[in-house]
Amino acid sequence: MRFRARYFLLSLLLCLLHQAAQAGVIARKNYFVPQQQWPSAIPRSATSVYLHYVGNYGSIPQDARNTDTIWHLQSFLDSIGKGGKNISFTVAFAHKAVLDSAWRLDASLRLIERCHTIRSGGLLRIRVEAKAGKPARTLSFNYLAWRKKTAETERPGYNHGAPTSIDPQMLQRYPIPIEYFDAAFTVGDLWILSIGIDDYADVLYRSCKSDARHLAEYFRRTQESTTLDSGATSVHTFFLADSMATKARILTALETIAGRAEESDIFIFNFSGESNYLELDSLPKRNYFFPWNVAGLPPNPRLRNPKEGQMLSSAMFSLEELLQRSLLIPAQRQLFITEAGPSGEFKIELLRRLVASSRESAGILNKSRVLLLPNEMGDDITRCSDSTIKAGPIAYAVGRLNLTSVSDFFEESQQSGIEFQLKQTLLGCDADYANYMDVFFEKRFFKQYRTLFSNDETEATRGIQPKAETLRRESGLIGKQYALLVGTNHYKGAGWDSLANPIYDVSEIGEVLRDDYGFEVTLLKDPGSAQVYQSLLNLYKTLQPNDQLLIYFAGHGDMDTYFSGDGFIVCSDSKAVSEDAARTTYLPYARLKRMINKIASRQTLVMLDVCHAGTFDDNILASKRDNREYGITNAKVLDLVRENAQRQTRKVLTSVGLGFALDGRKGQHSPFANLVLQTLRARGRNSEGIVRLDNLLQVLRAANLQQSEGSTVRKMEPYAAGFGSDESISEYILIPIERTDK
Template identity: 35%
Template sequence: MTSYIKLSIAAVLLLLSIKANSSPGGISQEQTLVLAANQVPQQIKKHRPGHVYVLFEGTPLLKKYEGLFLKKDTITNLKKFTDSLGYGINGYRILFSNKGSVDSVWQFNPDYKLTDKAVNLGLNKLQLFTYNDRTEITDQFILDYSSKLKGKTTDLWGLFRQYYVYTYADKEKYSVRNLWILSIGIDDYGGDVFRYCESDATAYDAFFTKQFLNYQGYFKDEQIRRYLLLGSHATKDSILSVLNTIASRASVNDYFIFNFSGRTWLFDDSFKAFSTNKDSSKFSTYFFPYDVVYDDEIKNRNPSDATDASRNLISLKSLQEYIQLIPCVNQLFISEAGPSEKFKTEFVKTMMQNSPELASLLNINRVIIVPNRFGLDELIGTGMGPIAYYLTHLDSSRNIYDIFSNNHKSAEIAYLLKSEEYKKPPSNNNDYFSVFFERAFLQQYREIFGEAKPKRRGLDLGGTDVKSIKAFSGNRHALVIGTDNYKAKEWDKLENPVYDAKEIAEVLKNYYEYEVTLLTDPPMDSIYRYFSYYYQNLKEDDQFIIYIAGHGDFDEGFLDDGFIVCTDSKSPEADPLRNTYIQHTKLKKMINKMPAKQVLVLLDICHGGVFDETVLGKTRDNPASSITNRNVLELLKDKSQYVTRKVLSSVGKESAFDGRAGKHSPFAAYLLKILNARGGAEGIVTLSDIYALLQKASLNETETLKISPHLAGFGQNDPQSEFILIPVEKK
């Protein structure tokens, strides 16, 4: 796996460690121990905390140390504790109090580097921050901990005595909804100058902020992330940087608002500009950031910039590629920059990746407001663009965020906006803009064409209906492995495999009821022990998922095989026969012998595709086929009779990308997006669905978001088989 940026990811509070009940290698238990005041290290004492806890993972049999360096759950001698059990110290949590109440909490890793902060906002809310090794904030959000605890306790002292304060699933479920706004406005394009783009962008920013504070906000500025890029601040790098920031820090239940007020135009593949005597269907829309000027032709604003000016544009396709990584379900897009009559259609199709089926799977509640034809700079007499005027003059008693509702309120907002247009239409244009609701469109699409899987049709996917199918009556197991650190200096430290593995593990556990074993930086022998454990304990009707992220290797010569690099693997020079690696051929044989009828292997490693030997040159049959429109219960019964041995890898023979630190590898990001959608409107997730979406994503790849997914069967796999994930009903 190729590392993209070398940064250390913050060891966040949500650190997840899920153990099998009788896993190999002994029993380990997470505990939060109190550190006696006279034992606090100087690195922590200088902060003058009120209380200090030690996060310990190790033997549960601590009573035998009573009187030596422990008194009940209090460490009375840190040096002796460290000498005996220091391997199990995962961090220190320090609490500050005010008048008997928890005021704030800081958390440090074992090297005393700050990783997290929590601030008590009152009203049963905590503001949480995570940091990287340079003490830069990498994430922040507000947690409604009373909803998480469901009345068990609202005592923060008790909450912070727990080993896990929150998990990834808690963040998605109990975080207070935030607002993320990116509003872009550019007036000056050299010879081409607008009057109201920058003021429109400012008006959007103010309007959505005010509406959020009036109808949505608890804590005002703490919940709003505003990015207003005007004029010279709206460069290509700045725009894409903000999108990356939002993608890495936003939550599923947040709002994302995007506006671009400026110039766009159509170009073909050779960057020849569109003209009225040409077929617009062969041209694509490009957004003009501040980097370029336009005077009959595009030029770099900076005369010393020797870059081809076309490379400083942002294509609609590229914009979609960045936006698709933003996890927010509720997304609103506004642009008055329509360069042609095809702008609305192209915008909608691009945002949906030209596939209603894939858009349905991702289940994004996307609303798009754009001109039906050409965009205008001003609605005469208003000093604003028409859409900007209609939106910002919405009846102040109405909540614009109702546009995301799944009931009549969204239609009412659209009606009110169109009513403003009828009152004050653009000259000679009484149907200037449209409000496009993606979910409503997809529902109509399913009803008309019937090409997507029917929504359950009364099937209780979490209950007795599925359990009546023998192949789905067993348990669901997952072994999730992520490796960041390697002893051999030839293998670079990676930033994201452990981070990816933890979130994959938690989604499988919380959303699909898998019993998960998570291994981080495990040595080779430990991995083999777990495979042996599952071989001895799995039953025929169980489902088993294996996820592995980290470095991979491939020897094209004597060994002619692929390998998984373990944390204790030696360099290829020191171990030419790869005895300290896990060989693909050997791994396939072990997995093929697993008692479970349904087994899925997910590999996010370099050269992962060579797990399927046909990648080396042989042909194979179609690895994935779409599911026909049929009763879901019949589908499950049909597919359950076949033995499933499938492997899905992020790449074929080539190197895999680690991704930006703390932002998931491209493969893991897409996989999490699919799993979090829980099958969208259809209610089940098939491997074919996952593969189809990854294939679609690979068509949009850049050098920083590169995947080339490979899917194949192996061993006893039946060509008619399908691996199906059944989500838990939301509560």
């Protein structure tokens, strides 16, 4: 009896422990919903409905844990309760067992996205609806190829077949993604900025304007044939010709593209006009494109309509600025075409800048850039046999390319063929074109670069990425990840104008941290100072030494060098400076540092996208972090997480030093948030599976943006520093979790 009693108690204890363990498990369940259970808002013309749940296993009703059908939908939803935010529905419409279209709905039956099949059903054209200030977007997604890869990952070696159309039943187990679409299976949108200037006052060219138009049209047609999108809704063209091609309009187009493009999209920049390598206004010699603001011949440019005190360099658009602006464009695949000249120095400066700085930032962001340019001076016409063609040679050769997709430019297996086609087309016209143009593939170049200049023993291990669990174990980051994100758009105190993007910035960063890195996110929108202090107190009470903390502030910042000698975060309830000389309604950095330093987490990072953020700490470490080696091997990354990540880490990363921060256009993120998001979304693909503070700093520095607002110059000058009990050689790292659909 005693043995039986003990056995019973032991079994009961094990059962309770098992249930408790399961209660903390994140479950992913996909259910079929019979028609009699459909909500009234779902049309009866639908073929099938599926419910998708991602959340705590313990919240799932007992009768729904071991089935794939929801027999009592309302009872299920009532049992889930607060977990309902993790529920979505797929509504499928089919014809003869082949998917025609589908909707994704949230728990409140609001439309999240809708799609229809194209190209024999294997490709989906998806529209993701707008939300929380984020505009709607459209894309083409190869669902069948994605499903096959996902299935093979789940069951390696099993024959999953090769269907040629989408059966609606596939959408139950493999629901269409909502937020993240794997770039490998996405036919992204095409963003084209094509500039052509014939009229430079002192000289009139014949084909710059028409080349710019024809190139944009060629790429539009190619994209249309790829997506079978007859309306070309996946192509966004900015065509600027002659008087429309001012520097201001070029910058506006680039900013618009940066705010709307996605990582899976393709960006094409074309400039047909004048350029030269010049020393202007006592500035270092550099390559400039000549926008409409500039007239004259390439050796002697002048302002077209000079204003008193205006400098010629201010009207120019430099290669350096193009590279900086292109970093802000999330599209990972970027094609640059320029038929201007002379281009010899252009190519040299391009390579120098890529090798010196953009190499690391582009690698971290997983960028792939391709450049087509003349080796010397660009021609205005093409001499072909006995005829003269009104087109620059590069524009003519590109227009005759036989591409299956614009993405061919970025496929390593296609690049040699494209280069051969381009040069062979020109050589077939005239032998003098044998060395007319050059084709530069960035990723191919850096592969050769690493082969020539890297240590063979260490480089041999690159590409075999350590698993996330190995990285977490070796780094000691076996606890939880917490993020406190504070965005303030609106202010009650006089003198503090409303801002456009802070809440949008922190909302998007919160999504990425939660979905890609496993953070528990606390999001504060327009909080007062008391609410921020309470959130910090909650973290102080909750966090343990093996936990990780990230704090992000976006909004107004201020500093007082006269009285308190400190910097401040401005809160929504902060009073006007004239009413609060002691800044008691602000968040002083000195107090924040003391509070944050006392939170137990061994790894803590504070990110500040506010004005005068550099006053958070006087000991800026950024100048000591310039010359990191490009890339790290598996052995090095494991050494790094063992040695540096296990040390006491208290770091701050700011968008500016003592200057004014850039807010950006409404709904397009601040430049700082834009680059942080791009880096986080790249998930350390080229940094051996981790994202380091150093990666973020390198990307931010490469952008080096500035803009003028009246007499105020705002410039992004990122700084990194340690504070409190930080050990100077410590490293803050982020380890992505395995990504799955929501």
